[in-house]
Amino acid sequence: EDIFTGSLTVRENLLFSANLRLPKTVSTLEKNARVLRIITELGLESCADTRMGTDFLRGVSGGEKKRTCIGMELVLSPKILFLDEPTT
Helix, strand or coil, rough: CCCCCCCCHHHHHHHHHHHHHHHCEEEEEEEEHHHHHHHHHHHHHHHHHCCCCCCCCCCCCHHHHHHHHHHHHCCCCCHHHHCCCEEE
């Protein structure tokens, strides 16, 4: 199931996840650096400022949505991450 907000951009969704879930002790600069690193690592540079999209608003592709959802978890720097059918 998708965990993003369709009216926000890829970058905004990643930042929202970082701001919501990381401790307050993590600086805004560090959060922005993590988001930029994830955007680069997941190959989302070309769509970073594109809205995710909804049923009524066209947005990024299905693969870009999937990678953004993965990025929203990676922003926490988890030691392990389980993915169910990540290539489908």
